[in-house]
Amino acid sequence: MRAVVTGGAGFLGSHVCERLLDDGHEVVAVDSMISGTPANVAHLRTRPGFRLVRHDVARGLGAAEDGPVDLGAVDLGSVDLVLHMACPASPVDYAAHPLETLDVASRGTRAALELAARSGARFVTTSTSEVYGDPLVHPQREEYWGNVNPIGPRSVYDEGKRFAEALTMAYRRSLDVDAGIVRIFNTYGPRMRGHDGRVVPTFVRQALAGEPLTVCGDGSQTRSLCFVDDLVEGLLRFAGTHEAGPVNLGNPHELTVLQIAEDVIAATGSSSRIEHVDLPTDDPKVRCPDITRARELLGWEPKVAWETGLERTVAWFRELGVAAA
Numbered sequence: 001m002r003a004v005v006t007g008g009a010g011f012l013g014s015h016v017c018e019r020l021l022d023d024g025h026e027v028v029a030v031d032s033m034i035s036g037t038p039a040n041v042a043h044l045r046t047r048p049g050f051r052l053v054r055h056d057v058a059r060g061l062g063a064a065e066d067g068p069v070d071l072g073a074v075d076l077g078s079v080d081l082v083l084h085m086a087c088p089a090s091p092v093d094y095a096a097h098p099l100e101t102l103d104v105a106s107r108g109t110r111a112a113l114e115l116a117a118r119s120g121a122r123f124v125t126t127s128t129s130e131v132y133g134d135p136l137v138h139p140q141r142e143e144y145w146g147n148v149n150p151i152g153p154r155s156v157y158d159e160g161k162r163f164a165e166a167l168t169m170a171y172r173r174s175l176d177v178d179a180g181i182v183r184i185f186n187t188y189g190p191r192m193r194g195h196d197g198r199v200v201p202t203f204v205r206q207a208l209a210g211e212p213l214t215v216c217g218d219g220s221q222t223r224s225l226c227f228v229d230d231l232v233e234g235l236l237r238f239a240g241t242h243e244a245g246p247v248n249l250g251n252p253h254e255l256t257v258l259q260i261a262e263d264v265i266a267a268t269g270s271s272s273r274i275e276h277v278d279l280p281t282d283d284p285k286v287r288c289p290d291i292t293r294a295r296e297l298l299g300w301e302p303k304v305a306w307e308t309g310l311e312r313t314v315a316w317f318r319e320l321g322v323a324a325a
Contacts, residue, residue, distance in 0.1 A: 002026040002079045006057045006112055007086035009036030011191045012126070012184075012228065014044075016083060019232050021047055028076055031086065032056040034100055035093045040191050057086050058103035061111040076115065081239060084112040084125045087160070091280065092197035098156040105160030106167070113171045113179065123179040124239045125168045127246060129287055130158045131183060139254075139288040142183070142246045152282040165246065172244055182238050185250025185289045189228030189309060190316035199223060200310075203261050204317050207268040212275035216283060219258025219276070224288045226251035227309030230302040237298040250289035251302040267310050 003020050007013040008029025013036065020027045026049040029041060033054060044050045053076075055061075061076065087104050088094040094101040109125060116123035132140045133148035148158045165181050172179040192198065194205030206213050226249070234249040255263075261274050294300045 001081055002028075002077070003081040003083060004028045004030060004061070004076060004079050004112075004115065005083045005085060006030045006061075006108065007036060007084075009033060009038055009040050009052065010085065010089070011040065011189075011193070012089075012187060012231065013085045014040035014191055015189070015228050015232050016085065016235065017041060017044060017050070019236060021050055025049070027051070028053060028079075030055050030057055030061065034097055035088045035090070035196070056104075057108040057111050058100070059107075061115045079115065079119045079121045082112050082116040082119075082121050082123045083235075083239065084109055084123065084164075088157070089128070090196035090198050091154070092195065094157040095153060101156045102160050105164045109164040109167050113167065113177060116179065117171065117175055117177050121178070122239060122242070123168070123171075123177055124235070125164050125179070125181055126235070127161045127165050127181050127183045128157070129183055129185040129248070129250065129289065130154065131162050131165065133158060134282060134284045135286060138286050139252060139290040140248065141290040142248055142293055149282050153280075154282045169244070178242055180238060180241070180243050181245040181247070182235055183246050183248050183289075184231065185248065186223045186225050186287065187228055187231045187250075188225050189313055192313075194317065199257060199260055200225065200264070200313060201317075203264040204268065204314055207264050207270035207272045208314075208317060210270060210272055212273050213261045213265065214277045215257055215261050215274050216277055217279040219256055219261065219274075221257050221283065222254045222286045222288060223257060223260065224251050224254050225260070225306060225309070226302050227304035227312075230304050234294060234298060234300040237300050241297065243297055247293050247297060248289040248291055249294060249300075250291065252289055252291055253302075253306060254286075254288045255306070263306070263310060264314075267307075267314050
């Protein structure tokens with residue numbers, strides 16, 4: 001199989017590229033490097049069947065980096081699978097790049113869909129639990145339409161992903177593209193950036209540096225954390241079907257943010273204390289997936305325990321070094 005992975009040099013995208021190569025497939029990773037980095041795929045560069053293209057998919061897939069929008073300018077050839085994963089996914093990144101986030105969710109998604117349509121390829125867009133906003137239903141089921149603030153500071157990501165879902169379904173219904181949607185809940189693991197604003201890498205970086213762990217509010221808000229290897233397995237199982245989705249992918253084991261902080265301190269052996277700071281605007285109070293559909297359609301559920309995944313994540317950050325993190 002020949003796969004194109006947009007956002008392939010990002011945290012999650014790089015793990016997907018690696019897994020596809022391990023399974024014997026050819027992979028073209030396309031990334032603008034707004035939030036991705038070539039370092040994430042440096043170990044893949046010499047592997048047969050891997051190609052990295054630095055390019056903003058919002059300008060059209062196949063366009064030369066500094067040339068006009070032209071879907072044929074860079075020949076990606078015929079592909080069997082398009083995994084559209086390009087998008088700043090951390091609060092720090094989409095706050096810094098709001099217009100780019102909206103562009104990749106709209107024009108970028110359409111470019112990826114056009115590539116799939118021309119090739120007759122399977123298409124999967126990686127949506128997010130953020131489409132549920134600050135949910136009034138718990139746990140969150142795919143049938144829930146969400147509670148999103150369309151003009152708040154998080155809206156460029158939330159509403160961008162909601163638009164990408166609508167566009168994906170329009171291509172499936174109108175053009176018969178084999179397109180599907182997964183909604184990814186909080187995922188963690190090696191290759192996350194310590195300053196990207198997400199809870200696990202932030203706490204691990206702070207703990208290893210001996211800094212206070214900054215818990216927003218009283219820390220009673222919840223997150224459901226899925227180790228990256230489990231998430232990749234679920235994503236590729238979905239990609240191997242012809243299902244439309246959406247399908248939630250995440251870990252239904254719910255933790256409070258305060259518990260996450262305490263667990264990180266224990267796992268790192270840090271002397272750091274916990275410091276409470278103000279809650280960000282529109283910060284979700286609860287987050288937990290109902291994965292009944294993933295279990296029934298894909299035979300999938302997370303396998304890696306929180307303690308095990310955290311240990312592996314801490315080990316990666318230790319090797320990276322606090323200064324580099």
